[in-house]
Amino acid sequence: MFENIIFETDGPIARLTFNRPDKMNAVNNATVDELDQALEMVEKNQELRVLIITGAGKAFVAGADIGELDKRDTVQGRLDTKRRQAVYTRIEQLEIPSIAAINGFALGTGLEIALACTFRIASAKAKVGQPEVKLGIIPGAGGTQRLPRVVGMSRAMEMILTGDIFKADQALAMGLVIRVAEPDDLMQEVEKLAKTIILRPKLAIQYAKEAILKFSEGSLEDGLSRESYLHALSCGTEDKKEGVKSFLEKRDPVFKGR
Ligand code: COA
Numbered sequence: 001m002f003e004n005i006i007f008e009t010d011g012p013i014a015r016l017t018f019n020r021p022d023k024m025n026a027v028n029n030a031t032v033d034e035l036d037q038a039l040e041m042v043e044k045n046q047e048l049r050v051l052i053i054t055g056a057g058k059a060f061v062a063g064a065d066i067g068e069l070d071k072r073d074t075v076q077g078r079l080d081t082k083r084r085q086a087v088y089t090r091i092e093q094l095e096i097p098s099i100a101a102i103n104g105f106a107l108g109t110g111l112e113i114a115l116a117c118t119f120r121i122a123s124a125k126a127k128v129g130q131p132e133v134k135l136g137i138i139p140g141a142g143g144t145q146r147l148p149r150v151v152g153m154s155r156a157m158e159m160i161l162t163g164d165i166f167k168a169d170q171a172l173a174m175g176l177v178i179r180v181a182e183p184d185d186l187m188q189e190v191e192k193l194a195k196t197i198i199l200r201p202k203l204a205i206q207y208a209k210e211a212i213l214k215f216s217e218g219s220l221e222d223g224l225s226r227e228s229y230l231h232a233l234s235c236g237t238e239d240k241k242e243g244v245k246s247f248l249e250k251r252d253p254v255f256k257g258r
Helices: 029-044 066-070 074-092 109-116 131-135 143-151 153-162 168-173 183-199 202-215 220-235 238-248
Strands: 005-010 013-018 050-055 059-061 098-102 105-107 119-123 127-129 165-167 179-181
Touching (some): 013 029, 050 059, 098 183, 105 109, 109 127, 109 143, 119 168, 119 183, 127 168, 143 153, 168 179, 179 183, 202 238
Parallel strands (some): 098 119
Antiparallel strands (some): 127 165
């Protein structure tokens, strides 16, 4: 049903693969539309617990499609960036966590997609960067906003103002990715994290993600207040009763997602 991505589900895991390998999975506007449709399917499927995003071939995503960029004027620039920002924010705000499996180049909008994911795990062969300034533009789909939140102002300035490409170990050192795996082990490493999340109670994961994502950047007072309400909500779940009971009974919990 899609031309530029592959979307499949396997029980609680959804996998989305950017699939224009001959163009290094460069994201054109049609890809953004398909990504949006796939995210709607993720939102509607209550069985899903984790979304994994990766790329086919040598790249995760090597940026926006430069052929389309060539035709982008001021009006189109505003339209394209607003649309991409909205769709990538949809990834970020999914109730379930997402993992970017960075198998190769994650450049420009590719890194912006990875930054919208909850976690990033890289292959040792991966290369990341925000090379937009080399084309005379600046990032427009979250790079100037999410990158400093993830790696800090100083590293974000370095990446965006130089446009340089960074290796996986450098991405790890700056906290941009949480792990680096040998290329052949990347998906295994990503699935290991996915399986850990799936073992945990669904609502606790959802509330914790929301507390961190939405309320850890504002005032501490507001954040603590929101945390308290979300904690209280988690106290009302069946899985909280089961989690505490199973601990006291020295057995593994059986969570139901309620
Ligand atoms: N948009 C459109 N096409 C792209 C692309 C992009 N962002 N990135 C790569 N491609 C295409 C190339 O044009 C080439 O197509 P062709 O075979 O029809 O000529 C094909 O993908 C393979 O890329 P190539 O450059 O030959 O591979 P490489 O291994 O030598 O280099 C990169 C890989 C990623 C370093 C290089 O392609 C690159 O710098 N891409 C652009 C990165 C960029 O500036 N992204 C930000 C855009 S805002």
